[in-house]
Amino acid sequence: MKLLVLPLFFLLVSTTASASRSSFLNPIHLLRQEYSSSEDHNNVANTTLDCVSWRLAVETNNIRNWEVIPDECQTYIGHYMLGHQYPSDCEYVAGLAYDYAKGVELVGDGKDAWVLDLDDTALSNAPYYYVDNSYWAKDYNKTEFVEWELKGEAPAVPGILDLYNKLLELEFKIVFITGKDETTLRNITEYNLKNVGYHNWEKLLLRDSTEASLTKLEYKSKKRALVVADGYRIWGNMGDQWSDLLGENPGNRTFKVPMPMFYLK
Amino acid sequence: MKLLVLPLFFLLVSTTASASRSSFLNPIHLLRQEYSSSEDHNNVANTTLDCVSWRLAVETNNIRNWEVIPDECQTYIGHYMLGHQYPSDCEYVAGLAYDYAKGVELVGDGKDAWVLDLDDTALSNAPYYYVDNSYWAKDYNKTEFVEWELKGEAPAVPGILDLYNKLLELEFKIVFITGKDETTLRNITEYNLKNVGYHNWEKLLLRDSTEASLTKLEYKSKKRALVVADGYRIWGNMGDQWSDLLGENPGNRTFKVPMPMFYLK
Numbered sequence: 001m002k003l004l005v006l007p008l009f010f011l012l013v014s015t016t017a018s019a020s021r022s023s024f025l026n027p028i029h030l031l032r033q034e035y036s037s038s039e040d041h042n043n044v045a046n047t048t049l050d051c052v053s054w055r056l057a058v059e060t061n062n063i064r065n066w067e068v069i070p071d072e073c074q075t076y077i078g079h080y081m082l083g084h085q086y087p088s089d090c091e092y093v094a095g096l097a098y099d100y101a102k103g104v105e106l107v108g109d110g111k112d113a114w115v116l117d118l119d120d121t122a123l124s125n126a127p128y129y130y131v132d133n134s135y136w137a138k139d140y141n142k143t144e145f146v147e148w149e150l151k152g153e154a155p156a157v158p159g160i161l162d163l164y165n166k167l168l169e170l171e172f173k174i175v176f177i178t179g180k181d182e183t184t185l186r187n188i189t190e191y192n193l194k195n196v197g198y199h200n201w202e203k204l205l206l207r208d209s210t211e212a213s214l215t216k217l218e219y220k221s222k223k224r225a226l227v228v229a230d231g232y233r234i235w236g237n238m239g240d241q242w243s244d245l246l247g248e249n250p251g252n253r254t255f256k257v258p259m260p261m262f263y264l265k
Numbered sequence: 266m267k268l269l270v271l272p273l274f275f276l277l278v279s280t281t282a283s284a285s286r287s288s289f290l291n292p293i294h295l296l297r298q299e300y301s302s303s304e305d306h307n308n309v310a311n312t313t314l315d316c317v318s319w320r321l322a323v324e325t326n327n328i329r330n331w332e333v334i335p336d337e338c339q340t341y342i343g344h345y346m347l348g349h350q351y352p353s354d355c356e357y358v359a360g361l362a363y364d365y366a367k368g369v370e371l372v373g374d375g376k377d378a379w380v381l382d383l384d385d386t387a388l389s390n391a392p393y394y395y396v397d398n399s400y401w402a403k404d405y406n407k408t409e410f411v412e413w414e415l416k417g418e419a420p421a422v423p424g425i426l427d428l429y430n431k432l433l434e435l436e437f438k439i440v441f442i443t444g445k446d447e448t449t450l451r452n453i454t455e456y457n458l459k460n461v462g463y464h465n466w467e468k469l470l471l472r473d474s475t476e477a478s479l480t481k482l483e484y485k486s487k488k489r490a491l492v493v494a495d496g497y498r499i500w501g502n503m504g505d506q507w508s509d510l511l512g513e514n515p516g517n518r519t520f521k522v523p524m525p526m527f528y529l530k
Contacts (some may be wrong), residue, residue: 092318
């Protein structure tokens with residue numbers, strides 16, 4: 001058994017707040033403020049090297065089809081999400097994507113597309129998973145999750161809204177592809193996107209009734225195939241799940257946004 | 266600018282040494298001992314959240330075609346490699362691979378294959394990259410690297426030799442695929458493998474003169490296609506580079522071994 005003493009406090013200490021963190025709106029922003037002003041991030045966080053290794057293995061697609069964060073890693077993952085490292089990791093990926101996007105020579109025929117996943121790529125479900133004191137240890141529950149979705153209160157993921165605005169300036173066509181249900185969730189999703197600051201898109205593709213039985217990998221590939229068949233070039237493709245980034249027509253470059261809270265097949 | 270104070274010391278503190286770390290042989294083992302007994306890991310390591318984010322982005326294939334570790338991250342990466350986190354990360358992936366391998370229902374016709382990359386998957390080149398005080402900041406130099414390869418002194422990567430032995434017990438057929446040169450490096454590579462403890466394999470595939478111009482992704486796909494054409498089922502495929510794991514015939518499951526020191530196209 002390997003034990004680490006106090007690693008998380010130091011991972012969370014930052015001399016200045018990141019300006020772009022302000023894009024990470026309520027309610028996570030409030031949770032972060034509460035967290036930063038509490039003694040909690042100063043406490044000893046019992047974790048292990050293995051939880052750090054577990055998170056890396058999740059992010060590199062070495063662990064698949066997992067259901068919940070291991071019990072012994074829930075506190076560690078909570079600190080990761082509430083602390084500065086998760087926003088830093090997201091903003092870093094957004095920065096890399098922008099560096100790449102700037103170098104793309106767009107054809108300019110209106111078919112230069114950038115694909116963005118919604119859940120935990122453009123919009124954050126972190127507030128749903130947050131449980132006081134147990135840090136996103138909540139199990140996924142479909143009924144409760146749909147209740148959360150119907151509120152339309154998901155904040156933007158750190159860095160991604162800023163990237164989205166820069167992609168629009170570069171004249172990429174934004175194609176949102178989401179596994180959310182077309183019939184029941186389109187309206188609230190559009191409301192949520194606009195409310196957070198995503199005002200324009202070329203396409204917003206949701207899952208229709210004929211696609212209910214597809215795995216997320218199959219579903220995403222199917223939707224991208226439709227986009228390509230419609231003449232678009234997918235220059236960039238961003239998602240928090242590997243099922244967003246693997247499969248057919250993945251795009252010229254893929255960008256994995258970090259997400260250690262859940263796995264979607 | 267975000268600054269972290271003293272994060273690395275805590276990432277390196279472990280109450281007990283891992284028994285399996287002993288498989289990480291000389292010369293890295295000696296470097297580690299020297300490192301642990303010095304004050305060095307106690308010093309303030311100036312690093313940034315961005316270096317942690319950089320490493321995650323490397324491991325998730327978000328940064329491609331990079332040449333060298335960014336200057337400001339060389340110390341951080343050095344601590345990562347010399348400390349306990351890199352061995353922990355490698356051993357964790359090996360453990361995941363074994364968990365998966367145990368559940369595979371082998372056909373048992375002698376065609377149940379497991380593909381392993383060599384460089385920094387089965388055999389570690391970390392000693393080549395080590396430079397006193399600057400921690401693996403050395404730029405890759407082909408002539409010097411071949412000199413290192415011709416020594417045949419690469420130790421095993423933590424956890425992988427142990428996994429290899431367990432895969433043999435499960436009766437997988439080990440297929441090593443490496444970009445090393447067939448003509449000049451086969452003999453010393455076989456010597457190195459056996460010297461470290463890899464005594465048996467079904468195939469050891471090296472790059473021949475007709476394959477010199479292929480990218481690593483193309484080369485690895487070509488070799489795997491030959492393996493599959495020979496009737497093998499690739500149940501597992503492990504490598505430290507995404508070019509080992511993407512492309513055609515990736516295998517039923519892939520396992521990304523961590524490696525933040527270099528990128529191979």
